[in-house]
Amino acid sequence: MGSNALDLRIFVKKIYTLLVLRALYVDLNSFFASCEQQNQPLLRNRPVAVVPLIADTTFVIAASYEAKAYGVKTGTRVGDAKKMCPGLQLVCAGHSDYVKYHHKVKTAIETVIPIRAVRSIDEFACELTGSQQQEEKARQLALKIKEVLHHNVGAFIKASIGIAPNFLLAKIAADMQKPNGLTILDHNNLHDRLIRLKLQDIPGIGPRMEARLNIKNITNMEQLLQCSEQHTRGLWENVWGARMHRLLKGDWLDFSEDSPVKSIGHQHVLPPQKRNFTGGLLVSQKLLWKAAVRLRAKNMMARKMYLSIRLTDGERFFKEISFHPTQDSGFLLQKLKEMYQATRGKKPRKISVTLFDFVKETEQQLSFFENDNRNRIYKAVDAINQRYGRNTVFSGSLLDDKNTAPTRIAFQRIPGLDEVD
Ligand SMILES: [Mg+2]
Incomplete structure (x- = not known):
């Protein structure tokens, strides 16, 4: 075999690796507020804020979508939230209930697809294998998950689901449409969808990291995506930069490379x-x-x-x-x-x-x-x-x-x- 043919095979393999949808990420919408609406019919379709205790000086832990429409969100001072949203229903957080719902959601999802990793109380990562990696099959799985959440957990428990070549991109995809979204990132739309995001929309880029990137003349996603792997590594000043570069390009990297419990x-x-x-x-x-x-x-x-x-x-x-x-x-x-x-x-x-x-x-x-x-x-x-x-x-x-x-x-x-x- 000539070296051109070999190059072509490596090239095709690389493209093929990029095409594969391997991750499905489930992120529940306004989880704590939704649990309250599921539990208490009187709260349904109304603006709800979950709070640690009923006092104007505390902060909102979670807001329902009806409350979010008024600008109330996690971290809003309760006194301000009440002014922003007349009729806002305040509910004290029922932590045990949220844990119970978490386990119900987990069980429901597992009737459709095994969960690879529980990422937080309302986020679940699943790995797509075999024919599940075909776009249409993956989409059907996501719809099935929404269906079991509706029937097995409750009509007010909704999720946004992201499907992508790796878990980072799948999480980003899940964030793109809320509530009750379903977004697939693949080779057709990956670049176009990513450049429309803000730097801080990327998990792993917080205010401090964004400030560091700005100093190094990276002020938007388009600039970040143009950087080479080596350059990105330099931006982060560690191996996480290289990892981020590869993930944003659609490479498959497993959780096992995440930091273990320290x-x-x-x-x-x-x-x-x-x-x-x-x-x-x-x-x-x-x-x-x-x-x-x-x-x-x-x-x-x-x-x-x-x-x-x-x-x-x-x-x-x-x-x-x-x-x-x-x-x-x-x-x-x-x-x-x-x-x-x-x-x-x-x-x-x-x-x-x-x-x-x-x-x-x-x-x-x-x-x-x-x-x-x-x-x-x-x-x-x-x-x-x-x-x-x-x-x-x-x-x-x-x-x-x-x-x-x-x-x-x-x-x-x-x-x-x-x-x-
Ligand atoms: Mg969530």
């Missing part, structure tokens, strides 16, 4: 009556317990832990410690207690506890047999709690206050149904 942590704002030494200790122990359960579920061991406490006077207390790799709740709780002693006499307002610097369980040579035994006990405890309810077996020091830190909205991680209060 830390597990929880935080909680204390109610006023618990802003004291004991209240803070109990809450921090509960947060650590939850983090340790997740650590063990991931078959990881942590080598570091930090405790960060925002005090009522605005000061911050911060302490970080290192230890041999462990997933032993008893050991970690003891260490936490020691760290916490330094806050005596102070008034904690917000507490966060984080485990990090992980090693895989299997990579860890256990130095003491006892430790291994204890780890097994904790894993058994986790299994029992999962089977019979979250607080069936609990560490003694937490018994006083096992419901201190209720489940909050999980943007990063969605609690299992067993974790919902």
